Amino acid sequence: MLETAEAITIEEILENEWVSTAFQPLISIKRKALLGVEALARCTAPGEDIPPLEMFRMAGESNRLLELDRMCRRKALEAFAPIYAENRGLIVSINVDGHAIDADVVGSGNLIHQVKSLGISPNNVLIEIVESSAKDSKALEEFVSTYRKNGFLIALDDIGTGHSNLDRIPLLKPDVLKLDRSLVSGVAGHMTRLEVVKSFVQMASRLGSLALAEGVERQEDILRLLEVGVDVFQGYYFGRPAMRMAKAEVVSERIDYLAAKFKESATERFAAQKELYARHDALVLGLCKRLTAVGTVGMDSLLTGFIDECDNIECLYVLNARGVQISDTVCNPAKLRKRKRFIYEPARLGADHSLKEYFLPLRAGLPKFTTQPYISLASGNRCITLSALCKDQDGRACILCADIDHKD
Numbered sequence: 001m002l003e004t005a006e007a008i009t010i011e012e013i014l015e016n017e018w019v020s021t022a023f024q025p026l027i028s029i030k031r032k033a034l035l036g037v038e039a040l041a042r043c044t045a046p047g048e049d050i051p052p053l054e055m056f057r058m059a060g061e062s063n064r065l066l067e068l069d070r071m072c073r074r075k076a077l078e079a080f081a082p083i084y085a086e087n088r089g090l091i092v093s094i095n096v097d098g099h100a101i102d103a104d105v106v107g108s109g110n111l112i113h114q115v116k117s118l119g120i121s122p123n124n125v126l127i128e129i130v131e132s133s134a135k136d137s138k139a140l141e142e143f144v145s146t147y148r149k150n151g152f153l154i155a156l157d158d159i160g161t162g163h164s165n166l167d168r169i170p171l172l173k174p175d176v177l178k179l180d181r182s183l184v185s186g187v188a189g190h191m192t193r194l195e196v197v198k199s200f201v202q203m204a205s206r207l208g209s210l211a212l213a214e215g216v217e218r219q220e221d222i223l224r225l226l227e228v229g230v231d232v233f234q235g236y237y238f239g240r241p242a243m244r245m246a247k248a249e250v251v252s253e254r255i256d257y258l259a260a261k262f263k264e265s266a267t268e269r270f271a272a273q274k275e276l277y278a279r280h281d282a283l284v285l286g287l288c289k290r291l292t293a294v295g296t297v298g299m300d301s302l303l304t305g306f307i308d309e310c311d312n313i314e315c316l317y318v319l320n321a322r323g324v325q326i327s328d329t330v331c332n333p334a335k336l337r338k339r340k341r342f343i344y345e346p347a348r349l350g351a352d353h354s355l356k357e358y359f360l361p362l363r364a365g366l367p368k369f370t371t372q373p374y375i376s377l378a379s380g381n382r383c384i385t386l387s388a389l390c391k392d393q394d395g396r397a398c399i400l401c402a403d404i405d406h407k408d
Helices: 010-016 052-061 065-086 110-117 137-149 166-172 191-207 219-227 248-291 299-309
Strands: 019-028 033-043 091-096 125-129 153-159 176-179 210-214 232-234 313-320 368-370 382-391 397-405
Touching: 010 052, 010 065, 019 065, 019 248, 033 052, 033 065, 033 248, 052 065, 065 091, 065 110, 091 153, 125 137, 137 153, 137 166, 153 166, 166 191, 176 191, 191 210, 219 248, 248 299, 248 368, 248 382, 248 397, 299 313
Parallel strands: 033 091, 091 125, 125 153, 153 176, 176 210, 210 232
Antiparallel strands: 019 033, 019 232, 313 397, 368 382, 382 397
16 A cells, blocks of 8 residues: 555645545534535545544655645635535534644644635534644644634544543533544443543543544444433444535434334433332332341341342441441352452441441431442442431431442
8 A cells, every 4th residue: 555655646636636425414413403514635646545643644754744734724615614604504624734733834824824824613613632632732722722712622532542642621611522532442342441530531521622422333333322421423333524515304213213213212211210210219218128127236136137138239337427337247158249349348446437329418417318339448339329328226317328339
């Protein structure tokens, strides 16, 4: 491939403008809408098949990167202009090579001029940057600040890869975080990867950014990503990059189908959660009722009986009103990990739980609380903790805590 590519020089590509633009749709399932398109450069040198990355490599080696970058953007905007004229609500996402951003580029105003000369509003242009490729951090920050002030939207690409510098996200305050395909592909069957995606989505939400999953190809991945808060998608499932816009009816059919599937799965999920919460409430109520029949001395044997009766309980323990453990931690031995016991070990009598998530809400006045799923320090397994205010046989307030298996 490289030998074939070298038959055409970057100088010839630039001189003859052998570059065209392919568009790939950006889809919102929850809004049931086509939000816009990403413009992707394609080399059209006659008789050659030069991949975009190879074309940009050639430009970099010849110190013509900025020139190629600008030509690709111009071609993209020229191709988008008639689409924008028909639908002024659509956004075009264009790539800016981070290597090409330096102090001279920041002050040039080239992109601003290109957009305005074509009658496109900067509000409809999303500038996509792979920030890890930018060597001049100060110039990158100035570039983002300048274009944001002029109304452009900013996206950081390849989030979740080994090259992304997370410390730059709060500095650049992007409007969109593009989650890389390596992170989202196969996420439906990969709990750990899903948790990483969830953390990025939550961070994006808190920063006022939108999380976009790129490279999606499978329905099950999209539905799982919708569950954790991703709303905008890009990938082969909705359409491959093409010189013409994807047919509206085809895209609309896929959006409607996924929206219906998501609504169905969400309804089933919430119904299952409602049933689960009811079972948890009944379990805690029953445990607290029986706890009133014993004092501190009889707690451990009572908890052991509970464990024997309920195979989904990993551990049980009781705290006093100050969050100090007044019972042993009674565990189901089948749930404890044999390995990594130096990391995971049940808390002992007298342990202080006063800063734990399952204690503080009760300290603030709630009668009971259920945590989010987490990895138990007692067992090393994924669990939730149910905590509830109870009284022992002497009328003293105490808090019953139950670690319950949680399988996603």
